[in-house]
Amino acid sequence: MARVNNNIITQGLSGTLGGTLVFRQVGGKTIVATAPRESEKAPSVKQLAQQERFQMAALYAKTQLQNPSSKAEYEAGRPADSTASAYAIAVADFMQAPDIRQIDLSNYTGKKGDTIQVRVTDDFLVSSVRVRIENGDGSLVEEGPATITANGLDWSYTATAANASLDGDKITITATDKPGNATVDHKTF
Numbered sequence: 001m002a003r004v005n006n007n008i009i010t011q012g013l014s015g016t017l018g019g020t021l022v023f024r025q026v027g028g029k030t031i032v033a034t035a036p037r038e039s040e041k042a043p044s045v046k047q048l049a050q051q052e053r054f055q056m057a058a059l060y061a062k063t064q065l066q067n068p069s070s071k072a073e074y075e076a077g078r079p080a081d082s083t084a085s086a087y088a089i090a091v092a093d094f095m096q097a098p099d100i101r102q103i104d105l106s107n108y109t110g111k112k113g114d115t116i117q118v119r120v121t122d123d124f125l126v127s128s129v130r131v132r133i134e135n136g137d138g139s140l141v142e143e144g145p146a147t148i149t150a151n152g153l154d155w156s157y158t159a160t161a162a163n164a165s166l167d168g169d170k171i172t173i174t175a176t177d178k179p180g181n182a183t184v185d186h187k188t189f
Contacts, residue, residue: 027083053095060179061090073178077124093124097181100173105187108171110163118146118155120175120183128176131157136168 007030013023016035024031043051064070065087074086074093084092104117120126132143141163146155155175163169166189176182 054091057091057094060094061087064090073125089124093122093177094179094181096123096177098122098126098175098177098183100175100183100185103171103173103185103187105171105189108159108166110159110166112159112162114159116146116157116159116171117149118157118173118175119153120155120173121153122175122177125178126155126175127178129155129157130174130176132172132174133159133163134170134172135163135165136170141169 011030012025013030014025016022020035022033022035024033064074071086074089077089078084078086099121100118101121102117102119104119108114108116116131118129118131120129126148129146129148130143131146133141135141142159142161144157144160146157148154149156169189171187171189173185173187174182
């Protein structure tokens with residue numbers, strides 16, 4: 001792919017030339033690339049699933065940009081040096097689920113007021129983190145929302161119920177982003 005700056009011949013040019021070259025305008029620059037060709041093979045099941053997912057992402061982005069407050073969020077989420085549009089940011093947000101990077105149980109001993117710390121990242125915004133604590137036999141001890149900490153990366157859950165024994169207890173973390181993508185991770189005592 002070639003990039004052309006300040007060239008009087010290609011300035012403002014967009015479209016296809018002879019079916020072999022494609023010219024596009026991106027951020028005031030002219031981008032030149034070879035024209036894409038369609039594959040002669042039938043798409044695989046995975047390719048069809050990805051195409052459907054991308055189509056849903058495009059519909060999501062279009063809907064988000066029709067809502068003024070959501071559009072403003074995606075506009076504000078654009079990196080300063082990026083030529084990506086709010087639409088592209090919304091599509092990427094739909095395509096990428098949150099990432100649970102760390103579950104810290106070192107401050108949880110089963111007492112009311114103990115905390116569980118979770119580090120979660122996302123390409124745009126983590127909207128919620130839920131914590132579920134179950135005994136070894138699968139019975140529910142408690143569950144509820146975690147709150148974001150001052151650093152913007154970590155979420156903290158404060159226990160509201162006493163838990164007599166932690167043997168075999170399972171902690172389940174569910175992180176959700178703006179489009180509703182959810183990531184689940186577990187940690188066992």
